Amino acid sequence: MAKISKHTPVLLQTAIKYLNVKPNRLYIDATLGGGGHAEAILKKGGRVLGIDCDPEALEIAQKRLAQACPNSLFSQKGEASEQDRVPPKRQWQLIKGNFAYLENIAKEARINRAEGILFDLGVNTYQLTSKRRGFSFKSRAPLDMRMDPNLNVTAADLIAVLSENELYQIFTKFSQEQLARPIARAIVGARKVKPIKTCQELTIIIEGVYQKRGKIHPATKVFQALRIAVNDELNNLKKALPQALRLLKKGGNLVIISFHEGEDRIVKNFLRENSQAGRLKIMTKKVVRPNKEEIITNPRSRSARLRAGQKI
Numbered sequence: 329m330a331k332i333s334k335h336t337p338v339l340l341q342t343a344i345k346y347l348n349v350k351p352n353r354l355y356i357d358a359t360l361g362g363g364g365h366a367e368a369i370l371k372k373g374g375r376v377l378g379i380d381c382d383p384e385a386l387e388i389a390q391k392r393l394a395q396a397c398p399n400s401l402f403s404q405k406g407e408a409s410e411q412d413r414v415p416p417k418r419q420w421q422l423i424k425g426n427f428a429y430l431e432n433i434a435k436e437a438r439i440n441r442a443e444g445i446l447f448d449l450g451v452n453t454y455q456l457t458s459k460r461r462g463f464s465f466k467s468r469a470p471l472d473m474r475m476d477p478n479l480n481v482t483a484a485d486l487i488a489v490l491s492e493n494e495l496y497q498i499f500t501k502f503s504q505e506q507l508a509r510p511i512a513r514a515i516v517g518a519r520k521v522k523p524i525k526t527c528q529e530l531t532i533i534i535e536g537v538y539q540k541r542g543k544i545h546p547a548t549k550v551f552q553a554l555r556i557a558v559n560d561e562l563n564n565l566k567k568a569l570p571q572a573l574r575l576l577k578k579g580g581n582l583v584i585i586s587f588h589e590g591e592d593r594i595v596k597n598f599l600r601e602n603s604q605a606g607r608l609k610i611m612t613k614k615v616v617r618p619n620k621e622e623i624i625t626n627p628r629s630r631s632a633r634l635r636a637g638q639k640i
């Protein structure tokens with residue numbers, strides 16, 4: 329098990345407010361992570377199906393939720409209808425899966441409809457700080473970056489086989505890296521001498537391309553782009569959102585926290601198109617960002633943006 333650095337949930341109160349958690353109603357947390365948002369839903373009396381593609385996250389969340397809600401029996405006094413009461417009698421359950429297959433996962437959990445669905449995208453703190461998972465440019469770990477260890481392709485594989493042009497495309501498309509071309513060229517040059525296997529080796533190559541340091545570390549964007557590519561993050565999100573809307577009850581809320589431009593664009597367009605088609609009402613006229621206080625106490629929240637819609 330990875331070294332545990334606690335994950336602080338981002339925009340917690342705002343997300344819970346937009347989910348409008350009601351006792352005994354069922355909510356899907358499609359990105360369970362450390363279970364922070366799921367725990368808050370349970371504490372408000374809601375029921376939770378938690379999904380994550382990372383078995384380590386599920387293990388961590390399982391412990392947290394068992395502490396927060398040891399009585400996993402669903403209250404029979406609740407207001408939920410018989411049909412809503414699947415899986416019977418349980419307050420929460422966790423399933424390993426990719427939210428790109430949200431409807432299949434819900435079916436597996438015997439859930440027909442949800443009162444609210446949350447996506448808190450990206451990586452969790454355990455993944456980021458793990459010495460083995462290879463998400464951090466500071467780490468000496470192998471360049472892995474798979475959230476789901478069953479995926480076939482790691483970041484090291486991409487770095488080893490993609491052409492200069494393909495690397496350039498990934499770095500520009502997924503993170504708008506301004507020095508995408510010279511970095512891609514430097515990678516291709518370096519790997520001719522010796523394979524690039526660890527995060528640190530890649531970081532040193534990128535640092536060599538940057539003459540000046542800005543506010544963020546020069547490797548930040550390349551690492552983000554590789555992570556998005558390895559985990560196919562944008563396609564998964566595109567596949568998941570229409571399924572989430574179908575799974576929601578009328579009047580149920582969809583809440584999405586994203587962390588970079590590419591994700592936010594997909595969410596924004598999805599909400600706009602479905603609002604124009606009369607399928608949902610946009611609840612967040614303007615994107616919601618964390619306040620200064622949250623950014624200071626949890627710097628990871630600085631790029632978070634929350635949007636929400638209600639199914640009509």
Ligand SMILES: C[S@@+](CC[C@H](N)C(=O)[O-])C[C@H]1O[C@@H](n2cnc3c(N)ncnc32)[C@H](O)[C@@H]1O
Pocket residue numbers: 335336337338358359360361362363364365366379380381382385425426427428448449450451452475564
């Ligand atoms: C930012 S964390 C969620 C943190 C959580 N809300 C909390 O408060 O602890 C995002 C989580 O989503 C998971 N994840 C990312 N993409 C996924 C996907 N396509 N399917 C399932 N889980 C995914 C990651 O493994 C990670 O644990």
